[in-house]
Amino acid sequence: MKATRLTKFLPHSVSPLRRALSLLLLTGLLAGSSACSSTKSSGSRQQIKLMVGEIKEITLSSRGDGSRQLIGTSDNQEVVEVSRPELAPAVDTLKQANSKPAIFQLKGITVGTANVVFTEKQPAETGSGQVKKTYVVQVMSK
Incomplete structure (x- = not known):
């Protein structure tokens, strides 16, 4: 919004300095509110639709150095079950520089x-x- 459009919201009886400060404050508030509204949609929340009995694999990157662990949980285990399939042991089980997802x-x-x-x-x-990541999972009947 241009500054000339913002001046119509300010009364004409205020001093020029107060008017300039009010205009600056109003511009900052508008810029701040538009920045907040744009970040809400860029979150890491995704929607997934599944059928009853259907299994979907989710792949997340991991460090692979053993310093951090990834945990997946469902807030309603009766609707969606989260598991991590057993992986076959690596040839060198002491090697920690494995950055597989x-x-x-x-x-x-x-x-x-x-x-x-x-x-x-x-x-x-x-x-x-x-x-790290959030999914809203909707389970539907077949």
Whole structure:
């Protein structure tokens, strides 16, 4: 919005300095509100639709150095089950510089909606960890 358009919102009886400061404040508020509204849509939240019994694999990048672990949880296990398929042991099990992605499976159990959150934390760290990705999973009947 141009400054000339913003001046119509300010009374004409205020001093020029006050008018300029008010205009600057109004411009800053408008710029700040538009910045906030644009960041809401750029989050890491995605929607997934599954049928009852359907399994979808989710692949997330991981460091592979063992310093952090990825955990997937569903806020409603009756609707969506989160699991991590067993991986065959590597040839060199002591080698930690393996940066393969982490694979999780989401399985639709019953009709409904569940939030699935993937977090990352250090193995000895308590708490839920840092959210890496969130999915809203809608399970539908066949």
